[in-house]
Amino acid sequence: MELESTRDVAARLQETGYLCDEALATVTYLALRMQRPLLLEGEPGTGKTALAEALAESLDLPLIRLQCYEGIDATQALYDWDFPRQILHLRALEAAGRGDVEVEEAEKSLYDARFLLARPVLRAxxxxxxxxLVDEVDRADDExxxxxxxxxxTYQVTIPELGTVKAATPPLVVLTSNRTRELHDALKRRCLYHWIDxxxxxxxxxxxxxxxxxxSEALGRQVVTLxxxxxxxxDLQKPPGVAETLDWARALHHLGTTELDLATASVTLGALVKYREDADRxxxxxDQMLRA
Structure with missing residues (x-):
């Protein structure tokens, strides 16, 4: 973790194309120095996930992503056993003439590290x-x-068959939330918090x-202004985020647009708004917005 100051954080992130203000650079720096998880909340498309990606790139570290969803449990986050390989292992023992291996010894050999499927948290x-990156943690449940x-x-987990796995260096953990529900205070207390607007x-x-x-600078400014x-x-169900701004600007560029006009803006709205009602509005x- 080589970032030496808040200014260094902002500069290194900028090298990856991620621009952050002083408050976000400060809380990111503190998360690094204090080895605390960083909880980012905000509207979709404000750059929460992109910050984790930029951090991994700027620090030259692997990015390991856990996408949360309704019903996710510890198995999807931690580990599972490679059942097909375990079956093949048993058949190999039989083919090698070791069918008389003690049941306890055979069972123990099934839970060797080579049959372990590490999921994101264990891999980290x-x-x-x-x-x-624990993305959209608000979609998961209380358990x-x-x-x-x-x-x-503790930055450690216990696998009953193999023992305890503890991180030699705690990973930098970034949790994101779109605030579809409130997270529990206990989890928030464990993290440093920042709202990205x-x-x-x-x-x-x-x-x-x-x-x-x-x-072009002129087209980019027109797009952002609108x-x-x-x-x-x-009256919009989902106002566009920064990600949609970038998509729309790139789409217009691919069409050879140098100045935003009503006809081109109308036919490219699919890159900007994602609900039919929003597109109609x-x-x-x-016309009035482009004249302003």
């Missing part, structure tokens, strides 16, 4: 230093939160210039 402990809290408190106009223009340098106006509307307002 085994391969540390690494960046472990999974409790499991995560236990692992993040949509960037202001000038910062988003910088982001487009950094992440999509092929897009997106910023859309976020101020209260935006089309109705586009």
């Amino acid at each position: 402990l085994q391969d540390s230093p690494a960046v472990l 999974f939160e409790a499991f995560l809290l236990e692992v993040l408190s 949509h960037p202001g106009l000038e910062r988003e223009v910088e982001i487009v210039r950094s992440r999509a340098p092929e897009v 997106v910023q106006q859309l976020r101020d509307r209260h 935006v089309r109705q307002a586009l």
Whole structure:
């Protein structure tokens, strides 16, 4: 973990194309220095997942991602046993004339490390230093939160058949949440917390210039200006995030657009808004917005 200061964090992230403000750079630096998980909340598309990716790139560490979903449990996060290989192992023992091997010895040989399928959390402990991204943790349930809290408190897990696996160096853990539900206080207390909001106009223009340098400055500013106006509307089911801004700017560039006009904007809205009702509302307002 070679980042020496908040300024160093911001500079190294910028080298990967990720632009952050002082507050985010500070909490990221503290997470590194204090070896604490970093919990990022915010609207979809504000750069929470991208921060973990940029950190892994800037630190030259592997990024290990655990995508959360409803019903996920510790098995999907920790480990499983390779059942087909275990069956082949038993057949190999029989073929080798070792059918008389004691039952206890045969069972023990089935739970060797070579048959272990490490899932993201266990891999992060085994391969540390690494960046472990626990994405959309708010989609998981209370039991999974409790499991995560236990692992993040000790950075170790116990596999009954093999013993305890403890990270020599705790991984840098980044948890993201779109706040579809409130996380428990116990998990939040274990983490350093930061809310990532949509960037202001000038910062988003910088982001487009950094992440999509092929897009002209004039077109990028037009796109960002319109997106910023859309976020101020209260009738959209899902206001566009930074990811959608970048997608739209790139789509317009691929069409050879140098200046945003009503016709081109209308036919490329699929890169910006993802609900039919939102697209209809935006089309109705586009002419007035482009004239503003």
